[in-house]
Structure formats: C-alpha cells, structure tokens
Amino acid sequence: MDKSTIEKIRSEFPILNEKIYNKSLIYFDNGATTQKPQCVLDRINYGYEHLNANIHRGVHFLSQLATEAHENARKAVCDFLGATKREEIVFTRGTTEAINLVAFSFGEAFCNEGDEVVISVMEHHSNIVPWQMLCERKKMKLRVIPMNEKGVLDLDAYKKLLNERTRIVSVTHVSNVLGTVNPVKEIIEIAHAQNIPVLIDGAQAVPHIQVNVKELDADFYAFSGHKIYAPTGIGVLYGKEKWLNAIPPYQGGGEMIATVTFEKTTYNELPFKFEAGTPDYIGSTALAEALRYVQEIGIENIAAYEHELTEYVTKRLLEIENMRIIGQAEDKSAVVSFLVGNIHPYDVGMLLDRLGIAVRTGHHCAQPLSDSLEIPGTVRTSFSFYNTKDEIDVFIEALKRVIGMLS
Numbered sequence: 001m002d003k004s005t006i007e008k009i010r011s012e013f014p015i016l017n018e019k020i021y022n023k024s025l026i027y028f029d030n031g032a033t034t035q036k037p038q039c040v041l042d043r044i045n046y047g048y049e050h051l052n053a054n055i056h057r058g059v060h061f062l063s064q065l066a067t068e069a070h071e072n073a074r075k076a077v078c079d080f081l082g083a084t085k086r087e088e089i090v091f092t093r094g095t096t097e098a099i100n101l102v103a104f105s106f107g108e109a110f111c112n113e114g115d116e117v118v119i120s121v122m123e124h125h126s127n128i129v130p131w132q133m134l135c136e137r138k139k140m141k142l143r144v145i146p147m148n149e150k151g152v153l154d155l156d157a158y159k160k161l162l163n164e165r166t167r168i169v170s171v172t173h174v175s176n177v178l179g180t181v182n183p184v185k186e187i188i189e190i191a192h193a194q195n196i197p198v199l200i201d202g203a204q205a206v207p208h209i210q211v212n213v214k215e216l217d218a219d220f221y222a223f224s225g226h227k228i229y230a231p232t233g234i235g236v237l238y239g240k241e242k243w244l245n246a247i248p249p250y251q252g253g254g255e256m257i258a259t260v261t262f263e264k265t266t267y268n269e270l271p272f273k274f275e276a277g278t279p280d281y282i283g284s285t286a287l288a289e290a291l292r293y294v295q296e297i298g299i300e301n302i303a304a305y306e307h308e309l310t311e312y313v314t315k316r317l318l319e320i321e322n323m324r325i326i327g328q329a330e331d332k333s334a335v336v337s338f339l340v341g342n343i344h345p346y347d348v349g350m351l352l353d354r355l356g357i358a359v360r361t362g363h364h365c366a367q368p369l370s371d372s373l374e375i376p377g378t379v380r381t382s383f384s385f386y387n388t389k390d391e392i393d394v395f396i397e398a399l400k401r402v403i404g405m406l407s
C-alpha cells in the first residue's frame with residue numbers, strides 16, 4: 001500500500017490525532033486492541049439512533065429491523081471465515097468466552113477422568129486456564145506442545161503427545177508474544193488422523209491473515225471483534241455443526257430455549273442454543289462493518305504491508321546493541337517482541353509512554369511462555385495497517401534515548 005493510501009486510512013481513525021503528553025500518538029499496541037475507524041463508530045451510533053430494539057421474536061417493526069441487522073452480521077462473519085452455514089457462527093463476548101464455551105460444553109459431553117487435552121507452550125492464558133479448569137473438574141491431564149529456540153512448535157513432539165486418551169487439541173493460530181504463525185492446517189490434519197477435534201485460537205490471526213475455516217478444516221475457531229477494528233464485547237466462535245449439535249449449552253437463560261416448564265426445558269436450535277440472554281446486536285452489526293472495512297482494504301494488502309512494517313522494525317531494532325528479538329520464526333505476523341540487555345521491559349515501556357509511544361510490556365497473558373524462556377516478559381510492538389515506517393523511525397530514536405537513560 002502506498003503512502004497516500006495509508007494517509008487516507010489514518011484519516012479514518014479519529015484517535016490517531018490524539019496528543020499524548022503533547023506528542024503525536026504512536027500506537028504500537030494493536031495486539032492488545034485495535035483502534036476503530038469512523039465507519040465502525042458511525043455504525044454503533046446508527047444502531048442506537050435508528051434500530052435499537054431487542055431482537056428475535058419481537059413483532060414490532062424496530063425489533064424486526066434489529067433482528068435482521070444482527071442476522072445479516074452473522075452471515076457476514078460466516079462469509080468472512082469461509083464457513084458455509086450461519087448456524088455455525090455463535091456470537092460471544094470474545095475469544096476468551098468462546099474458548100470457555102468449548103472447554104465447558106465439549107468437556108461435559110466428551111471428557112472423562114484420565115482423558116487428556118493438548119495445548120501449546122505459547123498459549124494465551126485464555127487458552128490455558130479454561131482447559132486447566134476442565135482438567136480439574138474431570139480429573140484430566142493437560143499436555144503441552146514444546147517449541148524450539150526460535151519460537152516454532154515442535155511437531156514431532158506434538159505427534160508423540162497424541163494418544164487414545166486425547167480428547168481435543170487447542171492451539172493458537174498466531175502467538176501474541178512471538179508473532180509465530182503456527183502451521184495450524186498441519187496441526188489439524190495430524191489430530192484428525194486420530195479423530196481428535198481441534199480448536200484454533202484466532203485472536204491474533206484474523207486481523208492480519210486470510211483465514212478460511214473450511215480449508216483449515218478447523219472444528220472450532222475463535223476470535224475477538226476488538227482486535228479487528230470492531231468494538232469490545234463482541235466475538236465469535238465458529239464450530240462445525242456436528243460438534244455444536246453434539247455438545248450441551250454453555251449458559252442458560254432467554255434466547256437459548258425452545259420450551260420451558262418447571263419440569264423440563266428444551267433447547268433452541270443452532271446457533272441460538274449457545275446465545276443465552278440479550279445478544280450484543282449493536283456489537284455484531286459494528287463487527288460486520290469492521291469486517292467490511294477490512295475486506296475493502298483487502299486482507300492480502302494488509303498482510304503484505306504489515307509484513308513490510310515488521311521486517312523494517314526488526315531490521316532497525318537490530319541496529320541497537322544487546323538487542324534480543326524474542327520469536328524468530330520464519331513465518332511471523334505483525335508482532336515483534338524484544339529485550340535489551342538486562343533492562344527491565346517495564347522501564348522501557350514507561351519511558352516510551354512519556355514520549356507518546358504505546359507499546360505493551362510484561363508477560364502478555366502468556367506467563368508460562370515467559371517462564372519457559374526464562375525471561376521477565378518482553379517489550380512488545382504490534383502493528384496495524386495504519387502504522388508507518390516514519391512512526392517506526394521515531395520509535396527507534398526514542399528507544400535509543402530510553403536505553404541511554406536506563407543504561
């Protein structure tokens with residue numbers, strides 16, 4: 001994407017004009033959450049101004065309009081993920097809720113004492129803790145795929161972890177710390193050869209690379225709206241129809257029922273069986289708008305441009321003495337984590353902030369990964385298509401200053 005395209009895109013994000021301590025904001029914390037374009041902000045307002053009424057079963061005009069918008073949003077997500085059926089798209093609060101749903105419901109239906117769940121060493125806490133809770137509840141074992149020093153999963157070790165007690169594999173598509181793009185298609189194929197289903201945590205993947213759940217043959221795929229330019233509080237679980245039909249509801253309440261008596265309740269059809277309570281229909285429609293926006297720019301264009309940015313920042317970071325890039329996989333997405341000498345990442349982050357630069361520091365909700373690397377965490381830069389090489393240059397100069405102050 002050329003400079004004028006990026007400038008036009010930047011002008012569509014009002015927050016990029018904010019001043020932080022009187023400096024222009026440089027926002028390199030897109031892995032945590034992305035900023036919102038005007039069209040998404042407008043869609044939220046439009047929803048409340050023109051079609052706000054609780055959805056499903058409402059006979060009145062506004063309710064029907066809101067229902068239609070919400071269900072159209074489901075269709076947009078379905079198309080975006082390359083899924084074939086709207087019924088396979090469940091709206092959740094985000095990736096975390098989607099994984100908790102599967103860990104609970106799949107666990108109830110298919111897991112017993114002595115069974116095993118396989119995850120990887122580079123998982124976010126939201127793809128560790130729900131499985132640990134399941135393991136505790138059902139007296140099961142959590143098995144962990146290791147990685148090599150570059151941050152690449154060890155697939156031979158993975159194959160050896162699978163056995164007749166493995167009930168499910170759950171791994172991240174892209175690591176939020178290392179940037180590693182995992183070979184999830186291969187991971188899925190290996191598990192499927194033993195009839196084991198696979199959940200993919202797509203939180204860090206969908207904003208940056210083309211995802212097609214059918215091509216991947218994923219059994220479950222989760223992502224968060226707020227990491228792909230949509231509001232907080234809306235996310236998605238894709239699940240193959242056969243699995244969603246085979247597992248029980250996650251939460252009880254309105255929307256998810258067919259009939260209720262005090263003696264017995266029957267459950268609604270897919271996907272409503274998993275959507276108890278009033279859904280975030282404003283969030284879902286804003287998510288659909290965000291997906292439209294991203295598709296208009298083009299995921300391929302986004303991936304290519306962000307790749308340029310990450311290559312550039314890596315090259316510039318390596319100009320700095322005692323620089324250690326954490327995560328050196330060949331296939332990386334828009335995340336670059338680093339450490340400088342013995343300087344604590346927190347100090348770097350604090351001082352960069354005073355210069356208007358937002359980066360994330362710490363273990364990034366992947367504490368076991370930091371432990372396995374024996375590091376206190378990292379400084380993490382994570383990029384969006386609205387970032388520029390000029391911003392990277394300003395960041396590198398600021399970082400050099402900060403290192404000078406801390407050395």
Ligand code: PMP
Pocket residue numbers: 031032093094095096097124126127172174175176201203204224365
């Ligand atoms: N998985 C990964 C890889 C993530 O990066 C994140 C967010 N940092 C999550 C899951 C959790 O997403 P959310 O908090 O939106 O549920």
